[in-house]
Amino acid sequence: MSGGPASTKPAGGASARPHHAAATNFLRQFRDPHSRELRRLSAHQFMDVWSHYDKDGNGYIEGTELDGFLREFVSSANQADVSPEAVSDAMLQELKRCFLEAYDDNQDGKIDIRELAQLLPMEENFLLLFRFDNPLESSVEFMKIWREYDSDGSGYIEADELKNFLRDLLKEAKKINDVSEDKLIEYTDTMLQVFDANKDGRLQLSEMAKLLPVRENFLCRQVFKGATKLTKDDIERVFSLYDRDNNGTIENEELRGFLKDLLELVKKDYDAQDLQEFEETILRGVDHSEEGKISRKQLTMILLAIARHNQDDDA
Numbered sequence: 369m370s371g372g373p374a375s376t377k378p379a380g381g382a383s384a385r386p387h388h389a390a391a392t393n394f395l396r397q398f399r400d401p402h403s404r405e406l407r408r409l410s411a412h413q414f415m416d417v418w419s420h421y422d423k424d425g426n427g428y429i430e431g432t433e434l435d436g437f438l439r440e441f442v443s444s445a446n447q448a449d450v451s452p453e454a455v456s457d458a459m460l461q462e463l464k465r466c467f468l469e470a471y472d473d474n475q476d477g478k479i480d481i482r483e484l485a486q487l488l489p490m491e492e493n494f495l496l497l498f499r500f501d502n503p504l505e506s507s508v509e510f511m512k513i514w515r516e517y518d519s520d521g522s523g524y525i526e527a528d529e530l531k532n533f534l535r536d537l538l539k540e541a542k543k544i545n546d547v548s549e550d551k552l553i554e555y556t557d558t559m560l561q562v563f564d565a566n567k568d569g570r571l572q573l574s575e576m577a578k579l580l581p582v583r584e585n586f587l588c589r590q591v592f593k594g595a596t597k598l599t600k601d602d603i604e605r606v607f608s609l610y611d612r613d614n615n616g617t618i619e620n621e622e623l624r625g626f627l628k629d630l631l632e633l634v635k636k637d638y639d640a641q642d643l644q645e646f647e648e649t650i651l652r653g654v655d656h657s658e659e660g661k662i663s664r665k666q667l668t669m670i671l672l673a674i675a676r677h678n679q680d681d682d683a
Contacts, residue, residue, distance in 0.1 A: 371540060376442040382671040390461065392449070392451070392452075393440045393443060393444045393451075393452060394417070394420050394421075394440055394590075395417070395440045395441055395444040395448070396444040396449070396625050398413065398417070398442075398607050399444055399445065404445050404446070404447065406488060407489070408489045408490060408491060408632070409488055409489060409490045409491070410490075410491060410494075411490075411491060411494045411554050411555055411557075411558040411569045412554070412558065414485070414488060414490055414558070415561055415562065416493070416560050417484075417609075418481055418484060418562065419561075421433050421434075421436065421437045427480060427481070427578065428478040428479065428480055428656070429479040429480075429484065430477070430478030430479070432480075432526060433480060433522065434464065434478065435450070435460060437463070437479075438455070438460060438463050438464060438467060439452035439453070439460060440452045441447070442455050442459075442509070443455055451656070468551050471483050471484075471486055473486075476529055481562055482498045485498035486498070493538060493547050493551070493555075494555055494558070496537070496538060496541045497537060497538070497555060502581045502622075503581050503582060504580065504581070504614045505581050505582075505583055506582060506586070506609055506610065506612075506625055506629075507620050507624075507625035507626070507628045507629050508609075508610060508612050508625035508626075509582075509620055509623040509625075510576075510577065510580060510582055510625060510628070511624045511625045511628065512578065512621045513533075513562060513580065514573070514576065515530060515621060516613055517530075517533045518640075519532075521655065522640060523571040523572075523573075523639060524571060524572055524639070524640070525570060525571040525576050526570040526571075527556055527560065527569065527570065528626070530559060530560065530570075530571060531552050531555075531556040534552060534555055534556060534559065535547075535552055544597070546678065558653050559579065563576070563579045565637070566637075572637075572638070572639035572640070573628065573638055573640055573642075573643060574632075574635075574636065574637050574638045574639070576633075577628075580668030582629075585629045585631065586605075586606060586609055586635075587606075587629045587630060587632075587633060587674070588633070592633065593683075596638065596676050598671060598672060602671075603667065603671055606667065607624050607664055607667055609620045610623075610625060610626045613614060616663075616664075617661040617663055618661065618662050619660050619662075620648050620660060623647070623660060623661065624647070625642065626667075627646055627647050627650060628643060630646070630650070630670075630674075631643060631646050633674075650670060653669075654666040654669045654670060654674070
C-alpha cells in the first residue's frame with residue numbers, strides 16, 4: 369500500500385501523558401481530587417490504563433491482574449491515599465463477583481478491553497469504537513468486511529485501511545462530524561497498540577477478529593467436539609449458517625468464513641496466507657472439483673472428519 373502506515377503522532381494536548389511512575393495507586397491520577405470521580409479518559413490515557421493492568425500483554429485483565437485492578441479501583445476513590453492492600457480478601461472476592469456479573473459480558477471470568485471500555489469514562493467517540501451492541505452474526509460477514517477494507521489485497525489491514533474502517537464505524541454511529549483527522553489518527557494508533565499483537569504495524573486476520581467480534585463460532589459447540597453424535601439437523605444448521613445467499617453452495621466469503629471458524633479451532637494466531645493454505649488442504653481432502661465452492665455433501669465430510677478427529681483425541 370502506498371504511503372505506508374498512518375502517522376502515529378496525536379495532535380495537540382493528546383500527546384501529554386500522565387507521569388505515573390511514582391504513583392502508588394495507578395488509577396488515583398485519573399480521579400478528580402474533590403469529587404473522587406474518574407475523569408473522562410483520552411484514547412492514550414485509556415491505553416495507559418489497559419497496558420498497566422494487562423501486565424502479561426495477553427489481551428485480558430485476569431487473575432492477580434484483576435485483583436490488583438479492583439483493589440486500586442476501590443482504594444483510589446478514597447480522599448486519603450489509602451493503600452490498595454486496605455481492601456480485605458473477603459471484600460475483594462465480593463467485589464470481584466459483583467464486578468464480573470456487571471461487566472464480564474461473555475462470562476469467562478476475565479476482562480477484555482471491550483469490557484473495560486464499558487466501565488471507564490472515555491471520550492464519547494472513542495468509546496463508540498468498542499460498542500458493538502450487535503456482534504457480527506457469523507464469520508461470513510467478517511470476511512466481507514475484511515475484503516472491503518483490505519483494499520490493496522495485501523492480506524493485512526494496514527494503518528490507512530484501519531483508519532478508513534474506524535471512520536466508517538463512527539459515520540455509522542452518526543458521530544463522524546465530531547471527529548477530526550488528527551483524532552482519527554490517534555484512534556487508529558491506539559487500536560493498533562491494543563490489537564496488533566505481533567507489533568508489525570498492521571492487523572492480520574486473527575488480530576482484526578478480536579477488534580470485530582463474531583457472536584459465536586458455531587463450530588466450537590460440543591456437538592462438533594465428539595461429545596454427542598452429529599445429526600443431519602446439526603449439519604443442516606451449519607450449512608444454513610454459512611450459505612447466506614441460500615443458493616445451495618458455500619462459496620467466496622461464505623467459504624472463507626467457514627474456514628476461518630474451522631482454522632480457529634486449531635490455531636489462535638493466523639493470517640490470510642494461513643487461511644489460503646488451510647483452504648487448499650481442506651478442499652483437497654473432499655474430492656473438490658468446482659473452484660471455490662463446497663456442497664452439502666462435502667460439508668458433511670468435513671464435519672464428520674472433525675468430529676471423528678476430536679473423538680480420537682479424547683480417547
